[in-house]
Amino acid sequence: MTAVLVIEDDDRIRLALLLALEEEGYTAYGAASAEEGLRRQRQDPADNVLVDLMLPGLDGFDCIRQLRRDDDVPIVVVSARDDTHDIVAALEAGADDYLVKPVAIKELSARLRALRRRGRAVVTSTAVQVFGDLEISADAGEVRRAGRPVAVTRTEFRLLCELAQHAGKVLSRQQLLQRVWGYDTGDERLVDVHVGRLRQKIEEDPGNPRYLVTLRGLGYKLQR
């Protein structure tokens, strides 16, 4: 059974989401605040976390950052806010996906399934791929830069592996959405923000990337 933690301050929304998720076959827990959610996740980690952005006390963005500090658990933001600014900020804080309320439960369930698939080991042809001082070990689920391990989330790792598998070839944002996120259609900003985050971790100068380059109008490419 997949456990989902729902961090949502509105009691009725939380209750309805828990009921609906349980109906879909998940084990669902609720938390009315970020603090409670973080405590709960430390004691009894869930497989997925749903977070609202507007929370009393610690807000959703800080909550995502704190969750990310300890863990690479898939985080999905479910918020009534749909400003580009909020979406990008939440993804940059470390969320894997962003959904705007009201979310249809079928859609939410599909996204969670896609995230779970991403969590499983990625099958690649070669065990370790080397790009300059960058080493990607698909089997071990490890990324090393200049010999030192780099902490990446599952989504970032999956994205890196997908690009490494097609090293030197361009992948469009839509292709990446399909292969990494498992979405037939989706928000291309998801890809852009994750690429940006990945660059922060693997590039010496993220503003002037050496490995993960953008091809304007086409997509992204990982080059040696």
Added chain:
Amino acid sequence: MNRLGLRARVTAAFAIGALLLAAAMALFSYDLTRRSLLDERERAAIRAAHFDAAVVRAGLDTDTPDVAEVLRSLDTGSARRPLLQRDGRWYARTAEIGASSVPPELQRMVRSGEPAVQRIRTDGQPALLVGVPLSPTTSYYELTSLREVEQTFQLVGLTLTAVAIMVAGSGAALGWYATRHSLRPLTAVADAAERIAAGDLSTRLDPATDPDLTRLSTSFNRMVEQLIRHIERDRRFAADVSHELRSPLQTLAAAASVLDRRREHHDERTATAAGLVADEIARFQRLVDDLIELARTEQPVHRERVDVEALARDACRTHGLPDELVRSAPAGGEWLVDRRRVAQILLNLVENAVRYAGGPVEVRLACDDEGTGIIEVDDDGPGVPAPDREVIFARFVRGRAAHARAGTDGTGLGLALVAGHAAMHGGRATVTDRPEGGARFRVELPGCLP
């Protein structure tokens, strides 16, 4: 009536003013020159005539004077021609002049003992005729040609006319230049207004550039601030409304999905009621989304490089259609537009075709030479009758076909949003007949990269 622009009028006024001034100056100086030149010439001619007359008188003062010889001995050059009347007979050095050259009144005056001067024309040339009485029966006349003076006048006249024309031209140029300078602040205001209309709300006028224009700049800037406050208030209101409406909808959607899951546990009546609730929640959700979107239509457009072709394919896939429906001209890929709005234009047009015409048959993207991106969505449905083609883009209006085919399923806002987003890009949305039958929805968006 097409009135002349301010600049053209000022320029014309400058030109006319300069022309009048220059013409007056030219006429005055022409007149002055002419008069003084003529006077001097006249005085010289009279002096010379009197001198010659004295010589003639001395020559005739013998017993048997040879009149012709006396006249021939005069040193007159080619400009002065002597003529003598003695005892009713006329003597001249050449045959061209004679009694007919001297007007009768002048002859009378001279015969009565008075020297006289008259301006005449001989052989079409201006000349000065000076008459000097020598004795009661002898009159001496001298004809001085004024041709050279006349030629000088013509040259002076021509020069002055040319100068007047040049001055008028310079006046026009000055007017053009001066208006360009004085209208520059207006141009700056127009540029700023255009930038603001295009969505750049950080545009301000610098009030320090010209003390005379401080008030214009200050009030313009104040207007922009006010505009920003309005936009911000609207944005916040839309965001608040959005939040307040979406939160309970989330509860409803989740609860409805539980009811839906447990359908088989309900009796028929409860299941029907639960189905109605779920359907209406879905419709309400679409309506809320569209209303929020409509409230945001007036927000500034955020242009960025957008792969419109990918968005179009996305829109097709969202409605479960093959993305091969999208046909893009070679340059149709990347446009400088607002991603969210263009995505919605495409989604709504495709949805419109799906809902009312059984789906689009083609989604075309093109870019014309002026940099206007063109989106065309064709369907082979019933088409839109001519009288409905304007009104179909208004809020809460559904076409006649819509009532017949899809009942009340749509929100009635989809095409209004399309038109709103197009207008905010400085473009427009229209619908025509597709030549092969059906409707052709066309959206023009300035901002593609040809």
